Structure formats: C-alpha cells, structure tokens
Amino acid sequence: MTTLSEADHTPPRCKPQHFSSECPSRVLIDQIADKWSMMVLAVLDSGPLRFNVIKKQLEGVTQKALTQCLRRLERNGLVSRQVIADAPVAVQYEITPLGRTLQPPFRALYAWTIAKMPEVELARQAFDERRGR
Amino acid sequence: MTTLSEADHTPPRCKPQHFSSECPSRVLIDQIADKWSMMVLAVLDSGPLRFNVIKKQLEGVTQKALTQCLRRLERNGLVSRQVIADAPVAVQYEITPLGRTLQPPFRALYAWTIAKMPEVELARQAFDERRGR
C-alpha cells in the first residue's frame, strides 16, 4: 500500500503508489473491511459483553457470521475471549488495549459517515436517474 | 448504528447501541468495507488517472472488480468519471470534493495500520500457537 500523504511514514516493502499484495497494510485492510468488525468493536467499546448480547445488537448477523468475526478479531488481538465456567456456560468478549487504539480512527470514520450521508444519498439519486434506474 | 462515543452526535433513527439494518451509517460501512475502495481513493489522491493506470497500481484486481468498484464510488459521489472521446477512447477518474473529505479519516486509519501491524502479527502468532495451527 502507498501513502495517502507522502510525509506520513515509510511504507515497508512497498513502492510509492503501488498496492502490492504482499504489502502488510493490505492484510489489515482485509480485516477492517469486514462487514461486522467495526460494529462489534463499537458495541464492545462500552464494556465487555456476552455473545448473545452482542448478537442482539447487530441486526441481521447470524450466529455463524458473528462467531467467525469474533474469532478473527480475537486472532488479531483486538478482542479477548473469556469463558466463565458456570452452567450454562457464559462467554465474555472484551476489547483489548490494542483494539482500543482503533477507536480514534474509527470515530473519525464514523463522524464522516454521519456528516456526509445526505450528500452521498443525493449523489446516488443523481446517478440512478442518469441511467434510468 | 450507534456511537463510538455518546457525545459525538445524535444517530438518526437508531437506538443507542443497536445497529439496525435501516440505519444510514450501515449503508456507508458497506461501501467503505469494500475490498478495493480505500486503495482506489488513495491512488486517486494524487490526481486524476486513467482506468488502466489505476489497475496497474492495484496488484491482483481484475478488470471486472475494478469496474464495479469505480461504478460504486461514482454512484456514491466519491469519484467522477470523464470520457475523453479520442480514438482509442480514454477515461479519466478523479476524486470528487466529497471524496476528498474522506482523506483525513482514511489517513488516520492508515497510520494505525502501519503503527500497529507488528502487534497484530504477534497476536496472530500467539493465537495460532494456542490452537495447534
């Protein structure tokens, strides 16, 4: 991956303006670009939650999809998983310190979404009209 | 979608801590969560480019995938498309003013990626070891 602004850093093993498939940042984009990850992290931001509580807050997510998402977040060190051996079993998911560092960038992205959504909606309508739906 | 921090805004038509499928921000997340969109916007950040130039800089993207991605970006008003009627035809893609406003949030996300990649890599190795590959 290249820079968004040249001064920011030195991209490891990446030529300027070329997104090689081995570029480390590509790996992370694949994670961030997941359908549910951002929402899971947002939900966990207020504190640890149990599986079904998370599930209830993400309308449309299936158990399978949420499990996969949580596993990947756990694997990447963004979320921790703790089994509480009661009967019936409880499992707590908690955002890690590393996961918390994602909060500022995500917050910026979220603010953008809220601020620009109306403009995007207008652009869509214009586009769809331009090409007879 | 809910807030990442309660003070930021008032989410339109969304209950606190609940990501409804009709919530406008979900629509945007679906766009941002696209595999190539962020890279396309990063590549276009330096100026307008032609289709095949963009394609060359995104290793592994197919013509079909890139076309789809650019159409969606155009539809959402983040990128503009201009046909230059030479022979053979040339098509220029350019980031729009609206698209440019995404730059700061993306830059923050990108900086995070570069900064935290090593930690993520360590977390992965630990996870994979915990569960016998």
Added chain:
DNA sequence: CCGTATCCTAAAGGATACTG
C-alpha cells in the same frame, strides 16, 4: 482503451440440528 456479457468455479452465507 474501456468496458460489457457470458460462463464457470469458488467462496460466502443462511438454516438446521446437535454438543459440552
């Protein structure tokens, strides 16, 4: 050069049933 159309394969995603 910049697509669209078609075909085909691979992967994602839902539904259901079952287990510690």
Added chain:
DNA sequence: CAGTATCCTTTAGGATACGG
C-alpha cells in the same frame, strides 16, 4: 449459552470473448 457441523443456496470472483 455458546458454539460446531452439515447441508444447501446464493453470491462473488476469475477467465475469456467480444463490442463501442
């Protein structure tokens, strides 16, 4: 409760060929 396993359907994605 929190998964895993299985099946099956749907969708995404690559490859190829062709058209404006």
